Amino acid sequence: MRNAFIDELMALAESNPQVALVVGDLGFSVVEPFAERFPDRFINAGVAEQNMMGLAAGMASEGYHVFAYSIANFPTFRCAEQIRNDVAYHQLPVTVVSVGGGLAYGAMGYSHHAVQDYGLLRLFPNMLIGAPGDPMEVRACLRYLVANPQPSYLRLAKNGEPSFHGTPPELSPGAWLTLRPGLDGAPVLLSTGGTLSQAMAWSLAVPGPTLRVCSLPLWGMACKGRQASQIGSAERLITLEDHLHDGGFGSWMGEALSEHPNLRAGHRAIALSPEVCGMVGGQGTLNQWGGLTLEALERCLPQAKTRLEGT
Amino acid sequence: MYGNGLVTDRDMARTRLMARRVRQLSLEMVARSQASHIGSALSIADILAVLYWKVLNIDPAVPNLPSRDRFILSKGHACTAVYAALAARGFFPETDLLTYGQDGSPLMNHISHKVRGVEFSTGSLGHGLSFGVGKALAAQRRGEGWRTFVLLSDGELDEGSNWEALMFAGHQRLDHLVAIVDYNKLQSLASVESTLGLEPLADKFRAFGWTLREVDGHDHTALAGALASVPWEPARPSLLLCHTTKGRGVAFMENKVEWHYRSPNAGQLAQALAELEQP
Incomplete structure (x- = not known):
């Protein structure tokens, strides 16, 4: 980057x-x-x-x-x-x-x-x-x-990240970019920042219908009002970030959906644990230790509750 | 420049008159709104009068003229003196000063760029000089001749950001940058010397690459003589170390820490204004 x-x-x-x-x-x-x-x-x-x-x-x-x-x-x-x-x-x-x-x-x-x-x-x-x-x-x-x-x-991020767009996309603050459409009504995995590569990889690895993968590269206090309408028919929105949950992107999204209780109930956030980083590790290792894992994503998906009840 | 570069007796008579006006208006503002920092405002009234009526190339009718000199008050708590100077200089009506510190007024108790003629809002100390450095750097890189003046307090020199800016300005040879230090030797709770001693202050500035002059910060002829001729030396920023008295002009406020905070009551205001009227 x-x-x-x-x-x-x-x-x-x-x-x-x-x-x-x-x-x-x-x-x-x-x-x-x-x-x-x-x-x-x-x-x-x-x-x-x-x-x-x-x-x-x-x-x-x-x-x-x-x-x-x-x-x-x-x-x-x-x-x-x-x-x-x-x-x-x-x-x-x-x-x-x-x-x-x-x-x-x-x-x-x-x-x-x-x-x-x-x-x-x-x-x-x-x-x-x-x-x-x-x-x-x-x-x-x-x-x-x-x-x-x-x-x-x-x-x-730093360097060596893959490109998922063929050309620089047109941006508008608060507007999601869809990288992988998914099925109609599929859960949305919305990443900001350098976690997009994880989102793209995980979306193919989780069981169930293909996720819709989006990126939000421009956001801020003024853009909250644009969020709810972009969820569409998806019953689950999962935000992903390499930042602490407190004060981070997922918290921002929660605030953005605060006037939409149904949508907010369907929102899950994957973010770094505040307990990470007491030891040496590369980015991938530390992200895993911090909780950015495929398992974390699976726990956020709607069918997880059903699976757990069946065991 | 307001007038010419020569310092005449007539010029100084005018700046002294305007310093008195700045003091009067500042006292009235602070008393009316029961605000703090009158001692800090009185300390810089003479410096401001010389700047606004003798030194700065400014036009109240066109406050954003690209070729103007820029003035930044880094010790933003002394804003009443600048608001008074701007009003008296014609940037806005003096009647606007009646709203100082009142609900709905842009005249905040720390200087605000929402006020006509103010370049930059401060209040947190240690911000003005870096901002002025950026302005001076912009002028230098574009080959423009206007100057940037930044007025700092002595107490705010405790902030490390100032020393970052001093070092940078010296390194970048920003000779159109002028820092003026209001060295009244008192800060918020006690004397500068007993809080965080600054001496040898002049040597410190010189060691950071600045050319320096020291004046009595209430001597208009000395102030004008120094400020009217900046930059003093090519490739060096200029620093005017002004030895001042906090609360200057009102005997019962001079050199008293308490007047960093207190507001004059009606009787004290009358006494102060009467003292200013004395020749």
Whole structure:
């Protein structure tokens, strides 16, 4: 995803002189092409995230669309107040970019795990969250954000993720992208961010009718009203995320469905356990330890109750 | 620049008059709304008068003119002084100040960009300088000549973000960035020295790559002489260290921590305003 990010950002920067990239002394082997091509629009702020975010807001107030890039927690929690006050409250076009969302930096340890970031960023009323599920969605998110500059958060996985779209899809905040249609009325597995590959794999592995698999790469506080109508005839909606349930995507969906008790009753959330990550593990291992498993999905399906009653 | 770059006696007579007006209006606002931070506002009245009536290239009729100088109040709690200066300078009617701190008013008790002429909302300390750095960086990268002025308190220098910004500005040679420090030596609960000592403060700024001047922050001629000629040195940001008195202009408020919080009652307001009227 990070390679798709820099490729697309450079393409957009060619035609938009306002696009600037500020990094917090991270991005080795990723950001160099941008720095070489657009030296006047590339700034390494050093290991100083508060100043990085504040100056990004200052530049944005002068017309730039600033992409403030770092990894995992550093461009979010470390400078949360700058995002809240300087960027979101002033409604400035700064896109906070975090590479290594979820447990992508698994073996690096807890400091490098971004599993509470949705919870923080979705609290800001003017903040649009971009959580692409594959490299094509990364490009689509960037195209949308540059065309619609606003306070935003772009959560990237790391690298090597497969693409499920042939081309960058058209995006609209809050609108689901269907990757696998499933049967009419089939349960919907809705992923945000880097768990899309698990969703695609699991949907073929679970017993029963084929699931409908969707991705939601753009969402936020303003998009809740669009959720209920997209469930259609499905009796079960299962959200999937590599983030803690508290404050995360599943919680957001629960809030979005709060005025629709029947739909809310049919919603299940698969999210990371808060007890994960006390030991070394790669992303896949830690996701499993955290509860992102095929078994968890099976427990969420409607027939699970029937099966259990039959044993 | 308002007027020319020369500092004349006539200019200084005007800025002194306007500083007094800023103090009067600030006292009335704080007393009317029973708000805090009058000591912090009085501390910067002279600095603001010199900025708004002598230094800043601004046009109240076109607040967003691209070529204007930018002014950011990082010590947002002293907002009454800036609201007063903006009103007296013609950005909005002085009668709007009557709504300060009242329900439904945009004149919040920490400075708000919803108010005409205000560039940036602050209140949380340690935000203004980084934001100003971003503005100055934008001007530098585009080759534009306008300047960014950021007014900070001494107490807010406790915030580490300021030192990140100071280091960055020096490194990036942002010579169109001007930081003004209101060094009144008092912070929220006690003196700066007893809370988190800043000395040797001037040496610290110089070590971070800034060119520095120190003035009496209530001496209009000294303030204007320094500020009217920034940038002082190519490739270095400028820092004006202003030695000030918290509560300046009202004897019973000067150098008293309590006036960081207290609001004058009717009698105290009358006493303060009478004192300001004295030559």
